[in-house]
Amino acid sequence: MNHHVQPVIGTASSRIYETLRRDLVGGQFVAGEKLAINALKERYHVGLSPLREALNKLAAYGLLVQENQRGFRVPKLSRSELDDIANMRLELEGMAFERAIQHGDDVWEAELLAAAHRLKRADTTLDKGEEWESLHSQFHRTLVAPCGSVWLLRFIEQLHDQFDRYRRLGPKMPTVRQTLDEQHHELVALALKRDSKAARALMDDHIQKSYQLALKRYQEHA
Structure with missing residues (x-):
């Protein structure tokens, strides 16, 4: 046997x-x-x-x-790699989010609201440790889930993991984090309104802000 x-x-x-x-x-x-x-x-x-x-x-x-x-x-970290990862996130995640808004149905809307609610509750109750990180990843996955491309989702997942190696280098920065947390809920609102242009612009800004945070952490460790 x-x-x-x-x-x-x-x-x-x-x-x-x-x-x-x-x-x-x-x-x-x-x-x-x-x-x-x-x-x-x-x-x-x-x-x-x-x-x-x-x-x-x-x-x-x-x-x-x-x-x-x-x-x-363990792979080394470099400024050029971080720049590359952030640029690819801007292109691929922005495209996936626009497609998700175009194709997402009411089941997706419900899942998005649920993921946002869990994350919002975690923002106030958790210390941004592993459990929060898991809910944060789940939220970002849900945002782009109905984009219609398995490969696109796979690449985005991989980019997030690589990006997070930089973002999670240093101690938490509450003021920047608060802005990013607020943007999560604005992203949901724009998605539900099906305003793909404004949603894409906000997603770009969200990734840029995260990139600035990751870059600061990298520079402190370099």
């Missing part, structure tokens, strides 16, 4: 993949750091096979760099 083995490895691999992904994006490892496989096995209480599978997937996704077929390193 060997067929029971594979799902277990698959599940363990998926679990460690998600945990490592969150930790890499959240800055639990230093940019440029070489990851020791044995240390990771101990830290995450995981076997070699699912761990290696997860590391290979994270390297393919761009959150790790694979070296000489065996070792893995």
